[in-house]
Amino acid sequence: MVESILERIARGHFWDFHGGIHPPEQKTLTSTKPIKPLTLPKQLIIPLQQHIGREGDLLVVIGDKVLKGQPLTLSTNPMVVPIHAPTSGIISAIKKSVIAHPSGLSQLCIFLDVDGEDTWRKRQICTDIEQLTNSDIIEKIADSGVAGMGGAGFPTHIKANSKPDINFLIINGAECEPYITADDLLMMEQSDAIIDGIKILDKLLTPAFILIAIEDNKPKAIKALKHASANIEKIKICTIPAKYPAGGEKQLIKILTGQEVPSGKLPIHDGIVMQNVATCFAINEAVRHDTPLIRRVVTVTGQALNKPQNVWALLGTPIKFLLEQCEQQVDEFEQQPVIMGGPMMGFCVSSELVPIVKTSNCILVPSKKEMPSAFDKESSEVECIRCGQCSDVCPSQLLPQELQWSAKAKDYPQLEKLNLSDCIDCGACAYVCPSQIPLVHYYRIAKAEIREQQQLDLKAEKAKIRFEARKLRLEKEKVARQEKHKKAAAARKAAMNKATPEATGAKSAVAAALARVKAKKAAKDSGKIVDKTSQENLKNTSNSATNTGEDQKSQVAAAIARAKAKKKSNTNKPSKSIETDSIDNIDKEVEKSAATKQTSSDDKKAKIAAAIAKAKAKKLSKSIEVSEQSEVAKDKTAEKSASIQQMNHDDKKAKIAAAIAKAKQKALEKIKTESSVEANESKTASLLNQPIPEADQLTTPSKATLSSSSSSSRESDTEVKATPALDKKAKISAAIAKAKAKKKLKEERNDSSK
Ligand code: SF4
Numbered sequence: 001m002v003e004s005i006l007e008r009i010a011r012g013h014f015w016d017f018h019g020g021i022h023p024p025e026q027k028t029l030t031s032t033k034p035i036k037p038l039t040l041p042k043q044l045i046i047p048l049q050q051h052i053g054r055e056g057d058l059l060v061v062i063g064d065k066v067l068k069g070q071p072l073t074l075s076t077n078p079m080v081v082p083i084h085a086p087t088s089g090i091i092s093a094i095k096k097s098v099i100a101h102p103s104g105l106s107q108l109c110i111f112l113d114v115d116g117e118d119t120w121r122k123r124q125i126c127t128d129i130e131q132l133t134n135s136d137i138i139e140k141i142a143d144s145g146v147a148g149m150g151g152a153g154f155p156t157h158i159k160a161n162s163k164p165d166i167n168f169l170i171i172n173g174a175e176c177e178p179y180i181t182a183d184d185l186l187m188m189e190q191s192d193a194i195i196d197g198i199k200i201l202d203k204l205l206t207p208a209f210i211l212i213a214i215e216d217n218k219p220k221a222i223k224a225l226k227h228a229s230a231n232i233e234k235i236k237i238c239t240i241p242a243k244y245p246a247g248g249e250k251q252l253i254k255i256l257t258g259q260e261v262p263s264g265k266l267p268i269h270d271g272i273v274m275q276n277v278a279t280c281f282a283i284n285e286a287v288r289h290d291t292p293l294i295r296r297v298v299t300v301t302g303q304a305l306n307k308p309q310n311v312w313a314l315l316g317t318p319i320k321f322l323l324e325q326c327e328q329q330v331d332e333f334e335q336q337p338v339i340m341g342g343p344m345m346g347f348c349v350s351s352e353l354v355p356i357v358k359t360s361n362c363i364l365v366p367s368k369k370e371m372p373s374a375f376d377k378e379s380s381e382v383e384c385i386r387c388g389q390c391s392d393v394c395p396s397q398l399l400p401q402e403l404q405w406s407a408k409a410k411d412y413p414q415l416e417k418l419n420l421s422d423c424i425d426c427g428a429c430a431y432v433c434p435s436q437i438p439l440v441h442y443y444r445i446a447k448a449e450i451r452e453q454q455q456l457d458l459k460a461e462k463a464k465i466r467f468e469a470r471k472l473r474l475e476k477e478k479v480a481r482q483e484k485h486k487k488a489a490a491a492r493k494a495a496m497n498k499a500t501p502e503a504t505g506a507k508s509a510v511a512a513a514l515a516r517v518k519a520k521k522a523a524k525d526s527g528k529i530v531d532k533t534s535q536e537n538l539k540n541t542s543n544s545a546t547n548t549g550e551d552q553k554s555q556v557a558a559a560i561a562r563a564k565a566k567k568k569s570n571t572n573k574p575s576k577s578i579e580t581d582s583i584d585n586i587d588k589e590v591e592k593s594a595a596t597k598q599t600s601s602d603d604k605k606a607k608i609a610a611a612i613a614k615a616k617a618k619k620l621s622k623s624i625e626v627s628e629q630s631e632v633a634k635d636k637t638a639e640k641s642a643s644i645q646q647m648n649h650d651d652k653k654a655k656i657a658a659a660i661a662k663a664k665q666k667a668l669e670k671i672k673t674e675s676s677v678e679a680n681e682s683k684t685a686s687l688l689n690q691p692i693p694e695a696d697q698l699t700t701p702s703k704a705t706l707s708s709s710s711s712s713s714r715e716s717d718t719e720v721k722a723t724p725a726l727d728k729k730a731k732i733s734a735a736i737a738k739a740k741a742k743k744k745l746k747e748e749r750n751d752s753s754k
């Protein structure tokens with residue numbers, strides 16, 4: 001297969017693709033003029049996104065001074081291609097500005113005020129790419145911001161890092177669109193650099209063959225490249241017939257290899273990688289000269305310019321500046337249309353401030369005579385006549401008229417069925433349409449809307465995935481929590497079941513708390529009177545509960561016992577026996593009443609009855625106590641009185657006896673002094689032998705005795721005083737009488753108590 005392809009190439013026989021047209025080339029306006037370097041513009045407007053993919057993260061802020069080649073954005077993703085400062089200057093603004101887009105979209109742009117010095121950042125020139133690894137080369141390409149310069153803008157480092165087993169590396173130098181000669185001039189002037197770039201790709205991709213495709217209307221470019229690649233057998237210069245759009249990727253593959261890339265597939269799936277010649281030049285600049293993609297060749301052409309030419313335009317150069325450099329003819333009566341791109345695939349820009357980007361290869365400024373349709377303010381579109389010419393020329397073998405209807409109806413599913421995605425916007429259908437229907441314009445609008453819808457769907461899908469993931473995560477966390485709680489509960493249960501003091505204490509504490517609650521409830525139900533049964537129950541409950549509960553219970557029981565003991569001690573007094581019995585009876589009645597009331601449903605009545613009974617008992621107890629106190633006081637008074645009477649009686653007796661003894665003593669002393677010793681002795685003896693009167697007799701002396709004693713009172717007193725033995729006797733008699741009186745009083749008391 002490969003051999004047959006090479007044989008056909010060697011013979012100059014190629015395949016043909018479906019459709020295609022042969023519009024006027026109009027290339028001679030610029031094809032003979034060398035690429036002109038321009039003076040620096042005053043300001044550059046650099047869009048952050050100039051490729052297929054996302055814009056990078058900003059590395060600069062307003063006011064920063066930047067050098068030529070300095071990166072302005074950072075690539076954080078393979079689909080992100082950085083941008084660089086095309087020259088030195090100061091960042092004056094970062095804001096949205098109109099960009100090169102058919103719909104006149106605005107995007108974030110960096111405004112660089114050019115300082116005119118064009119000062120480069122430090123660069124590292126590579127003289128031998130063999131010293132670099134493939135990774136180094138890929139990194140350099142990526143860091144230099146190289147993207148496909150043929151129009152698609154696909155990141156080059158991704159394509160250059162394709163899988164092995166590449167059969168063909170196709171270098172696209174066809175440049176089939178009318179007016180555009182940028183690649184042609186680049187191939188003529190920079191053929192060696194392009195070949196060097198191709199060598200770098202060869203090192204990376206190691207393809208079997210390298211095919212450089214150039215239309216036969218570019219003889220100088222073909223010659224230059226043949227010369228530059230003469231020593232490289234692997235490279236084949238393929239001169240293909242000029243036909244629009246031969247430069248389309250799938251069309252060129254078909255021309256060179258005869259293979260058709262199926263819808264929805266990429267050339268890499270068939271072992272084919274394609275790069276534009278301008279991209280090969282940019283790769284060489286990036287890898288060997290450390291020069292990022294900051295400029296490109298732009299064909300500025302059209303009959304409305306005095307000096308149409310190819311120029312080296314810095315990226316970000318406003319179209320207006322280019323038109324000034326090429327001396328645009330100003331028509332005061334006509335608004336000059338400016339087309340970015342060629343007449344087939346280009347679009348009118350809405351402002352001359354639109355900047356040049358990496359995919360801009362042409363600025364067309366036609367005259368009214370040259371392109372009258374571009375000056376028509378009102379559309380000349382008419383109804384489709386179903387001629388089918390559009391289908392005949394479509395290189396992608398689509399049905400342009402049906403696509404048009406579905407696009408107008410915004411029937412996106414139908415557009416998908418009609419393979420709108422395979423449309424390459426070549427404009428061949430619109431070029432041949434007799435109804436002058438701007439078919440490509442409708443397709444582009446439909447593609448933009450579908451892209452927007454797809455992005456919304458993608459966002460919704462991502463949100464759905466996040467939602468599902470969150471839901472799943474929450475469910476997992478819930479299950480984990482439940483499992484954790486189960487384990488903790490099992491551990492607690494196991495710990496409590498163990499006979500450890502802690503576990504027992506905890507368990508007992510819980511049981512005691514339950515018992516206390518039950519006891520409280522029972523006490524409340526029984527009207528705050530706890531009968532013996534409930535106390536016993538509580539006691540039993542407490543016994544089975546904790547030590548703390550038991551202590552409390554025992555304290556209560558002890559208090560009750562003390563109260564009862566006190567009552568009992570009061571009953572032991574003889575004078576209070578009847579009243580104490582009454583109290584006990586009342587207490588029993590109260591308890592009985594409380595017990596009876598407890599069982600009744602009328603708790604309130606029971607409480608009232610109990611309170612009344614208690615009050616009665618209290619009152620009775622108080623009266624008994626008062627009675628006891630008065631009785632005791634009476635007893636004490638009587639006892640005291642008796643004692644005093646006895647004392648007085650005894651004293652009287654003693655005094656009488658003492659007086660008698662004194663009288664006898666006096667008489668004896670008188671006898672002694674008046675008689676002789678014998679007579680005195682006999683007299684004294686007779687006196688001494690006189691009997692002593694009994695105490696009782698002395699207590700109540702007769703009148704005779706008292707009279708005789710009074711008649712001889714002086715005598716008697718003298719006798720008592722003079723006789724100590726008699727005095728002693730009298731004292732003893734008095735003491736005996738006193739003791740007898742006391743004993744008698746005590747016996748009377750005992751009798752009364754009995
Ligand atoms: S613009 Fe699309 S539909 Fe029209 S001819 Fe080209 S590829 Fe076909």
Ligand code: SF4
Nearest residue numbers: 384385387388390433
């Ligand atoms: S070329 Fe124009 S008029 Fe003819 S079928 Fe296509 S869209 Fe209709």
